[in-house]
Every structure is written in C-alpha cells, then in structure tokens.
Amino acid sequence: MDWGSLMSLSILGSVCSSVAIVLAVYMGIRYHQFLPKKAVYDSLEQLSHQLEEKREEYDDVRDSLSLAKNTIQEAEERQEYLARTRDEVQQLESKRREFQETQGQIESLQGQRRDLQASLDELTARQVETESRLQKQLAQILSPEEFERRKDEVQGLQRRHRELTESVANSESRSKELAARVSELNARVSDMTTDVEVLTVNKAGLVEAVSGLQARREQLEAQIEDLYHMRDAVAGPEGVAEASKVTELLWTPAVHKADLREGPGGITDELQALERAQELIQARGFRYHERVIKAFHTSLKCSEDAPLTVLAGISGTGKSALPRRYAEAMGMHFLTVPVQPGWDSPADIQGFYNHLERRYRPTELVRALLQMDPVHEGWPGWAGESFVGLKDRMLLVLLDEMNLARIEYYFSEFLSRLENRRGIDQASSADRKAAEIVLELGTMEHGTDDFRLFVGGNVLLVGTMNEDESTQALSDKVIDRSNVLRFGMPNKLLLESRVTRSGVNAAPALAHATWKAWTRFNNGLLLHGGPQVDAWIGDLNRALASVGRPFAHRVAAAMKSYVRNYPRVDDGDLQIAMADQVELRILPKLRGLDLYDPKAKKAITDVKQFVSRELRDDELANALETALNQSGDSLFHWAGVDREGVAAPQV
Numbered sequence: 001m002d003w004g005s006l007m008s009l010s011i012l013g014s015v016c017s018s019v020a021i022v023l024a025v026y027m028g029i030r031y032h033q034f035l036p037k038k039a040v041y042d043s044l045e046q047l048s049h050q051l052e053e054k055r056e057e058y059d060d061v062r063d064s065l066s067l068a069k070n071t072i073q074e075a076e077e078r079q080e081y082l083a084r085t086r087d088e089v090q091q092l093e094s095k096r097r098e099f100q101e102t103q104g105q106i107e108s109l110q111g112q113r114r115d116l117q118a119s120l121d122e123l124t125a126r127q128v129e130t131e132s133r134l135q136k137q138l139a140q141i142l143s144p145e146e147f148e149r150r151k152d153e154v155q156g157l158q159r160r161h162r163e164l165t166e167s168v169a170n171s172e173s174r175s176k177e178l179a180a181r182v183s184e185l186n187a188r189v190s191d192m193t194t195d196v197e198v199l200t201v202n203k204a205g206l207v208e209a210v211s212g213l214q215a216r217r218e219q220l221e222a223q224i225e226d227l228y229h230m231r232d233a234v235a236g237p238e239g240v241a242e243a244s245k246v247t248e249l250l251w252t253p254a255v256h257k258a259d260l261r262e263g264p265g266g267i268t269d270e271l272q273a274l275e276r277a278q279e280l281i282q283a284r285g286f287r288y289h290e291r292v293i294k295a296f297h298t299s300l301k302c303s304e305d306a307p308l309t310v311l312a313g314i315s316g317t318g319k320s321a322l323p324r325r326y327a328e329a330m331g332m333h334f335l336t337v338p339v340q341p342g343w344d345s346p347a348d349i350q351g352f353y354n355h356l357e358r359r360y361r362p363t364e365l366v367r368a369l370l371q372m373d374p375v376h377e378g379w380p381g382w383a384g385e386s387f388v389g390l391k392d393r394m395l396l397v398l399l400d401e402m403n404l405a406r407i408e409y410y411f412s413e414f415l416s417r418l419e420n421r422r423g424i425d426q427a428s429s430a431d432r433k434a435a436e437i438v439l440e441l442g443t444m445e446h447g448t449d450d451f452r453l454f455v456g457g458n459v460l461l462v463g464t465m466n467e468d469e470s471t472q473a474l475s476d477k478v479i480d481r482s483n484v485l486r487f488g489m490p491n492k493l494l495l496e497s498r499v500t501r502s503g504v505n506a507a508p509a510l511a512h513a514t515w516k517a518w519t520r521f522n523n524g525l526l527l528h529g530g531p532q533v534d535a536w537i538g539d540l541n542r543a544l545a546s547v548g549r550p551f552a553h554r555v556a557a558a559m560k561s562y563v564r565n566y567p568r569v570d571d572g573d574l575q576i577a578m579a580d581q582v583e584l585r586i587l588p589k590l591r592g593l594d595l596y597d598p599k600a601k602k603a604i605t606d607v608k609q610f611v612s613r614e615l616r617d618d619e620l621a622n623a624l625e626t627a628l629n630q631s632g633d634s635l636f637h638w639a640g641v642d643r644e645g646v647a648a649p650q651v
Helices: 003-030 037-141 144-170 172-235 270-283 290-301 321-330 364-372 407-419 429-435 476-480 512-518 530-545 553-565 574-590 598-615 618-628
Strands: 308-313 333-338 352-354 359-361 395-400 437-439 451-453 459-466 482-487
Touching: 270 290, 270 321, 290 308, 290 321, 290 482, 290 553, 290 574, 321 333, 321 395, 333 364, 364 395, 364 437, 364 451, 407 429, 407 476, 476 482, 476 553, 476 574, 482 574, 530 553, 530 574, 530 598, 553 574, 574 598, 574 618, 598 618
Parallel strands: 308 459, 308 482, 333 395, 395 459
Antiparallel strands: 352 359, 437 451
C-alpha cells in the first residue's frame, strides 16, 4: 500500500470518529439521557470546530496527495526519459567509436592522397615541361599551320585516351562476368568436342555400312530384275492378275463387330460416360487423376484440329493402358499398332504392292480403316460375308512407342491427309481428294486407278512415346498438330500388384452420332469467356515470340477448340481447360531452351507467373518452377506434372 492510500485511510477514520460522536450525543438526547445544555452546546461547538479542522486537513492532504501523484508521474516520465537517453548515449558511443575508426581511415587515405597528389604534381610539371620543350622543338621544325594541326591531333589523342581509360574502368565488372561465362562455355565445348569425336567415329562406321548397303541394294535390284524376267517367262501374257486379286487381302477384317455388344446399357450423356470411364479404369487396377482422363477425352474430341494425341513420359506410368481402358469404358473398338525402329516410309503403316505376287499387302491399320470408312461403300468385296462395315461405330488406334522410328518418315503424309479433313464436304469427291489416303496398287501394271480411303471422325489416333536414348524427339510439325500429355515421375508409387475388381463391365458399342453430339466444332462458340481465352492466347504467344518460338493460326484454333470442348467449361472450368493447353501445347514448344539465356529464362518465368496469376493452377506452376531451377543441365526440360495420379504396376 502506497503513502497516498495511508493518508486517505487516516482522514477517513477521523471523519468517521467525529460523525460517531455527533450520533452518540443525538441518540442520548433522543432517549432522554439528559445532559447539561451548556455542556451539550459546548460539545457540539467543539465538534463543529474539529469537523471543520478535519475538513481543512482533508483538503490539505488531498492537495498533497494530488501533488504527490504529479510528482510520481513526473519521476516516472524522467525515468523513462533517462532510460531512452541511456540507450541513445550507448548508440552515440558506438557511433563515436565507428567515427574514430573511420576518421583514422580517412586520415590514412588523406595521407595517401597527399602522396599521390605530390607524385601527380611532379608528373604534371614534368609533362608541362616536356610538352613545352616539344612545342619549342616542333615550332622550330614545323610551320605554324603544321604545328597547330599536330597540336589538335595530340589533344584529340588525349581525349581518346581519357575515353578509353573510362571505358576500361567501366568494363572491368563485365569482363569478370564474361570470364566466368567463358570458363563455363569452355567446359561445355570440351564435352561437345568429345561427343563430336565419338560421332565422327560413328559416322565413319555408318558411311562404311551405307556403302555396303548400297552394294547390297544393287545386288538385290539385279536379282529382282531377274525374277521379273523369270515370272514373265513362266506366266506369259495371261499372267497379269485381275484387279480383284490385287485387293484380295484388303477384305480380311481387322476389327470384329462381335468385340463390342449391341443393346441397352449405353450412356449418351458425356459426363456420365466420363464417370463410368473413371470407375472402370480403377476397377481394372489403374489410377489416373480426374484431370488426366478429362484432358485425354477432350484431346480426342479435338481430332479435327489436332488429329493426334500423344502420351509421353517415362516407361511404366500407364501410357499404353490409358487408351486401352478408355476405349473399353467408352465402347470403342481398339487397335494397337506397334511401331518398329526400321520404319522409314508411309508403306510401313499403309502397306505396299508386292510386284512378285502382283497384289497389295495391306497392314492391319489399313484394313481397319477400310471397315471404318464412312463414304466408300461401293467397293468390290464390300458385300463379302466376312467383311463388316463399321462406319457407325468408333475406333481408337494406338501407335505404340511411335518415336522408336522417325515419325516424319512414316507418318507425316498420313498426318497431313488427316489435317486436310477440316472444313471439307465429305459428300463431295472433289473435296475429299486432298484428305484421302492413297494406296498404290501397281497402277503401272494394271492400268487402274489407285485405291483411296477416307478416315472419318469415327477414327481417333493416339501415340505413346518413351523418352530415352533410343527414341526420337517430336518435330514442331507433329507438336503443332498434337496435344501432348506428359506423364511425369509419380510422387507416390504403388508397390502392390494390380488388383482387378469384378462387377464393372465394358460399355456397349458407342455410336459415332453420340460422339459427334458431344463435340463442339468451329461453329460451337463458348457461352462466355471467349474474349478472355483470346487474351490469354495472345499473352502466351507474346511470351513464346520473345524466344523465337511463336505459334500461328493453326495452334491458336486448336487451343480454342480444346477449351470449347472441355467438359463443363461453361460452368466454371475455363481456367482448368486453359491450364491444360499450357501443359499440352505451350510447354512442349519450350523444350531445349538455354536457361543461361536471360530471354529464355524470362519467357519461362512469364509463363509460370501467368499460370499462377491468371489460371490459379499451383501444381502446374510448382512443376514449372522445379523444371526452371533444375541443376546439372543448362537446357529446359519439361517432365510433366504429377497430379497425385498413380498408375498401378502391371503384373
């Protein structure tokens, strides 16, 4: 308890005592306890004086208490001020010591400056003396005009000397950076030199092998010529096969109608069909993120603008299983075409005319396309009992490990024909001509026209590609005409064996008309968001243009087609669809950029910030950040993003 509280209690006690005495007198009078009147009056007067004195004393104490409180408050404020002053004094003491140290350094530097100034003054005096002497000598030797000219030259050289000195001083830091960069490039050049030496040795071996193959080719051509002569000698003029014999093998079905049942149970609602696909794929022991299945489904719907869907990534991530199980879940016929390393011409997927047998040797793919052809139904052999036309059904074709061979060699012509389908009238033979697949049937021998196939929208093409040292990279032509789904390294691995659940059956056959009803073609505009998509595409194209990799109308149209066909895009999935296109179309075009190039790094950073800021796809942005900051290689490699979708190991 402080002093002020004690004083208040003392005064309160005195006042209470006085009041008690007055009350006692009053009560005594009231209860007839008579006292002498004069004594009572004296007591009352005395009590009144005491009460007045106590009041005055109380006022004095109260004033003293107020003064004491003010004094205590001032003391506390002074104490705080002293504490702040002490901290400031300590800081000033630290600054004083730093100032003394700096002052010593300044005095030392001033001494050095005085020494240098003295040296400079001495040199200046010597220079002035030398210039004066030279001027006198030149004045004696040269004419006044020549002397002035030489004098101007000297002054110009002096100015140039000062400029060069300043330039050298400013370039010192730049020289250090360039030296570090040169050291790094030297190391890379050393590695490349080693690679060139190895390639040179390989080239020599290949040249020798090519020479041997050319000799072998000439030998085989001679043998073929001899066989032709032998065939003609044996067969005679009647040995030429009929046209029906030439195309005989085409009518062997590659797709069987019984593989998919007809009847009830088919789903015509697109979203319900996707849910069924997710359920069946999981029942077969595979797990893919919902966005992966939607991206694959949407890419197939865009076959008019992007005829090929590519599934790329490391082996064992479920690339080949996804199209097979998707076709089973959707009710599509499925055909696998294993690509071979030696494929180098369109004949490897379209077949060829065998001049010895005098008939066409079709591939399984061509026979399947013949069955799915929606416009040519009047061929000989079409009405054969074993041949079944399936133009009203869907076929999913898988080119498995399509980059084991150079894709442009065997698939480029086929891909161009597919692209030419866009916007044509299928009922017009003139319009179809540029989009039809031409099969050469030995026209020179038979005098007949080439055989033509039309690949309609009921045929969907998918290719898988592993990325290792034995495979070929995709060219820009293929990338621009494809959606590339990249399967990255899974964040989680399934270590248990694949378990197949029963109770989920394959879907009945999907009608081509149902698939077309799910597809929004070029005239199917977005209900909203169209201007926003155009603005996003413009931003991305400017980022790619800064590193010399812009895209044109074809890619822009394909991107809008994807967004337009994405499920539920009109209900709020616009950003998800656009993020998919960044992953499937934009990032494959950035592969191989030099991350040491500031422009390349800025372009990739701009795309990452665009994904994070505009599209709100944090998983994709984080995967881009990881690829951007990878160590061990200066080139940008896009390895995909794992969205917690894990493909079960196959056993």
